[in-house]
Amino acid sequence: MRFPAPVALTWIADLIKAELLGNSTSMATGINEIHRVEKGDLVFVDHPKYYDKCLKSAASFIIINTRAVEIPEGKALLVVDNPFEAYVTIVNHFRPFQPAGSAISETAVIGEGTYIAPNVTIGHHVQIGKDCIIQPNVSILDHCIIGNNVIIQSGTVIGSDAFYYNTKKDREVWYKKMPSCGRVVIEDFVEIGAGCTIDRGVSHDTLIGQGTKIDNMVHIGHDTIIGKNCLFAAQVGIAGATTIEDGVVLWGQVGVSKTLTIGKNAVVLAQSGVPSSLEGGKTYFGSPTEDASIKRRELVWIKRIPEIWERIKNLQ
Amino acid sequence: MRFPAPVALTWIADLIKAELLGNSTSMATGINEIHRVEKGDLVFVDHPKYYDKCLKSAASFIIINTRAVEIPEGKALLVVDNPFEAYVTIVNHFRPFQPAGSAISETAVIGEGTYIAPNVTIGHHVQIGKDCIIQPNVSILDHCIIGNNVIIQSGTVIGSDAFYYNTKKDREVWYKKMPSCGRVVIEDFVEIGAGCTIDRGVSHDTLIGQGTKIDNMVHIGHDTIIGKNCLFAAQVGIAGATTIEDGVVLWGQVGVSKTLTIGKNAVVLAQSGVPSSLEGGKTYFGSPTEDASIKRRELVWIKRIPEIWERIKNLQ
C-alpha cells in the first residue's frame, strides 16, 4: 500500500511504540508484505528464519523483533516485541474499516455510459471507468479500480480480503487475520464471468491486464498479477502472489499454486495443477503439470504395464 | 435465436450492408452460431477453413466474407467484409441491451404460489412458473424461462453470458465478445443449488430437463442441453454446447468438455475429466475418463512397477 503522502519514520515509530535504529530521518512511502516490497516501504518480520530475506529485500524500513542484526546501508529498523501487531496497527491507521451506509458509496466514482444493475454493492473510493456493465448482485469492495469497457457478470466479488494469516499454534486461535490493504486493479476491456472472486492484495495490488477474459467461478488470489489477453475458463483457481504473463490460456478447473510465474502464451489443459513456474509458449497437462506431449505419452506407457508383466513372466 | 416474426432477407442485407446472392426472396426465421443451427437460420463464417461446414449446415443463409463459393440449392449468401460484426449488428438489433430500472422487471411474469426472496434480481421478459422458490441474492437475467415447482437456491445466476469470443491475435484486444442472444430454459421440478452459474446460449437455448437436481457451485456452459432426472453434485463444471442425456449422474468436481455427448444413465465418478463423448449406462473415472473398472485396474498395475523392476534386476 502506498501512503497518501510520505510519512516521517519517527511518526511511524511513535504510532507503533518502536525503537528506531539506523537512518531515522527518512520518510516511508508505503507498507508491504514481504512478497511485493518496493523501495521506501515498511515491511515486517517476526521470525529469525526470515530476518535476512527482509533485511536484503527492496524494503527500506524493517519492523523487527530484535536489535541483533546489522542494519543495511541507508535502511532503518523499527524494533518492537510484536512486529505483526505493529503492521496491523499501521495498516488499520491508513485503511480504517469504513462501514457502508448505502449500497453504492457516495465516494465511488462511476464513469459515463457505465451501467450498474440492481442489487450491486460498490464500496468506498471505488473507481469505475466508462462504458462498463456491472451485472446484478456484484460486490465491488473499497478502493478497487476498474477501467473502461469492463464487463463484470452477476454475483462476482471484486476485492474480497486475502486468505492470509499470521500463524502461531501455541495459542487458542492459531490463525490471525492479516488485514488486506491492497486493491484490485482491472484494466480496460477485461471481462469477468459470473460467480468469480478476485481477492485484493494483502498489501500490494491484484492486477488483471487489458483484454483478459475470465469465465464463471474463477478465483484469483491476493497480489496476483495477470497479463494482457489471457483466457481463463470456468472454475480455474489461482493462489496468491502469482504472476501470469500475457496471452496465457488456462482451461477449466486448472489450479495454480502461489508465488510462481506462468510464461507468455503458455496453455494449461483442463484440470491440471500447476505447482511451480512454467516456461511460456508451451502446452501443459496433468496434476502436477508436465509438458502435455510427455504427459500423454506417459498415459500410453501406463497402459503397457500388463504387457510388460506378461513379457517378464515369459522370460522367467 | 428465433426472430419475433420471419424477416425478409433483403431487410437483413440492408441492415448489415451485405451483397445478397442466391435465393434472395426468402424470409429468415432466426440467427444462430454454427453449433446449433436450424433451417431458416442466418449463420456467419469468416474463415475459409469453416466455409464448407457452414454452407453444408442446416442454416439457410450464410453471412460470409467471400463471393467465391458455390451457393447450395435454395440457400443465400450475404457477403460482407466482416461477418462477425454483421452477426453482432443483427443480434443487437433484435436483442438490444436493456438496462434494468428495478430489481424485479415489470415485464417479468411470475406464477401463482411462487416465492421470491429479498435481494433477488429478475430481468426483462423472464417467465417463472407456479410454486417455485427463488432464494435470496439470486440473479435471473433477461428472457430466461423457468417452469413450475422449481427451486433455485441463494446466490445462483441464471442466464449469465456465454464465454464466447471472436479471436484475432493481430489486434490489441485479442478477444471480442460475441453477444449472447440465447436463453436458459429450466423445466418443471428442477432444483438448482446455491452459488451456481448457468450461462444462456450464445445463440440457442441452454436447457435443463425436468426433474434434474443440481448441487451447489455447479457451472453449466452456453447452449448445453441437460436431460431429465440428472443428478450433478457440487462443483461440477460443464462447458458449452454439450449434451447430457437423461438420468446421467456426475459426482463432485467433475469437469465436462464442450460439444460432446454423455449417454443416458452414465455415471461419472468424482473429480473425473470428460474430454470426449461417453456411451450411456456405464460408470467412468479418471482425468481423462476411462471405464471405471479399467481405470481401477490401472491404479493397481501402477503399484506393481517396483515389483516389475525387482524381477527384471533378478533376470539380469
Place this chain on the structure above:
Amino acid sequence: MRFPAPVALTWIADLIKAELLGNSTSMATGINEIHRVEKGDLVFVDHPKYYDKCLKSAASFIIINTRAVEIPEGKALLVVDNPFEAYVTIVNHFRPFQPAGSAISETAVIGEGTYIAPNVTIGHHVQIGKDCIIQPNVSILDHCIIGNNVIIQSGTVIGSDAFYYNTKKDREVWYKKMPSCGRVVIEDFVEIGAGCTIDRGVSHDTLIGQGTKIDNMVHIGHDTIIGKNCLFAAQVGIAGATTIEDGVVLWGQVGVSKTLTIGKNAVVLAQSGVPSSLEGGKTYFGSPTEDASIKRRELVWIKRIPEIWERIKNLQ
C-alpha cells in the same frame, strides 16, 4: 432437529396416521435422518435393506413400512405406507416454510458491534454474535447460529438446503427433496471467504469449529462437522455428513467424499480427492489420496516404464 419441547408419540402417530407399536407412552425429543440419530429421535426407513440398521441405531422411534420386524426393547414403531412422506410431514409441521418480508428478518438477533453490509439477507431466527463482519450480498438463511468475531465475505451463502433426495426410478420425477430441518452453527473467530456455500444439516447441524479459516468458493455439505483451527484453501468441496477433526489443512480444489473422517492435523495437498477416512497427522496427495511420499514415489516409478521396456527388449 430437536423439537421445541418433547412431543407425545401418540400425537406424532395421529399427525402421520401411523399405527403405533411398542413403547407407545414415550415422548419424542427430535427427528433425524439415519446418519446423525440420537436417543429420543424419530427416524424413518422405507427399504428392507436398511430396516436392521435403523432398528439398531440410537433412534428410539422408527417410522417404517412393515409390521414384520422385532421391536427393540424400549423402542416403538410407527407403521405407515410411506415413511418418507411421514418424515416430510413431521419436518414441515415443526419447520414450516416462512417467506421473508424483509431482507433482515425481524426475528434475527444481531450482536453488538456486528457490521451488516448492504444487500445482505438474514433469515428468520438467525442469531449472530458480537463484532462480526458480514460483507455485501451474503445470504444467511433461517435458524443459522453464528458466534462472535466471525467474518463472512461477499456472496457467501450460509444455510442452503442439503443436496439430499428420496430416489425412486419408477416415477416420472426420480428425486424428491428431503426438506432440510438442520442448521448451520459457526463458532467464534471463524472466517469464511467470498462465494462459499455452507449447507444446513438435512436433520442435524452443520458445524464449523472455533478459529477455522475458509478461503473463497469452498463448499461444505449438510451435517458435516468441522473441527477447530482448520484451514481450507479456495475451491475445496466437502460432501455431506463428513467429520473433519481439529487442525486439518485442505489445500486448493481438494474434494472430500461423504460420511468419512479426516483425523486431527492431517494435511491434504491441492487437487487431491479423499474417497475414505484418513488418519490424522499425515500428509496426503492424489485422487484417490495416498500418503504423499508414497504417491510422489509412484510418480517417479511411472517415469521409469520406458526404461523397463528397454531392459526387457534387451533381455529378449
